[in-house]
Amino acid sequence: MTRWEYATVPLIVHATKAILDQWGADGWELVQVVTGPDGNGLVAYLKRPLAG
Template sequence: MTRAAAGSKLVSMQKWEYATIPLIIHSTKAILDTWGDDGWELVAVIPGPDGQNLVAYLKRPKD
């Protein structure tokens, strides 16, 4: 917990969980829509280790 800037009220920090998923180029939208329906938010897409495929980084609030 951290102190709020305006006073001595305690504020809890949002906790996150993360996922990395491979993206298949011909079905990228369908893959991301499925994860989005489960509450995941896309953070970044970068080239995979082979340089040919993509990897998506996602996050969602942790309960």
Template sequence: MTQWEYLTAPLIVHSTKAILDNFGEEGWELVQVVPGPGGNGLVAYLKRPKQG
């Protein structure tokens, strides 16, 4: 069974693609993007398989 590790990261609106591309290169898969606390900015939720 695959085990996962998770990451939450703030996203800067004008650099969203570059930020997500960098995480993708490290093996992270985007799961969801939600508004940040108090409606400020965005927060990305990512996952990748745990290295065993």
């Protein structure tokens, strides 16, 4: 069975692509983007398989 680790990342509107490209290069897969907890901005939820 695959085990996962997760991350939440605040997205800066003018740098969204660069942020997601960097996390993707590190092996993270984007799961969902939602509005931030304060109602402003966006937060990305990412996952990647645990090594081992």
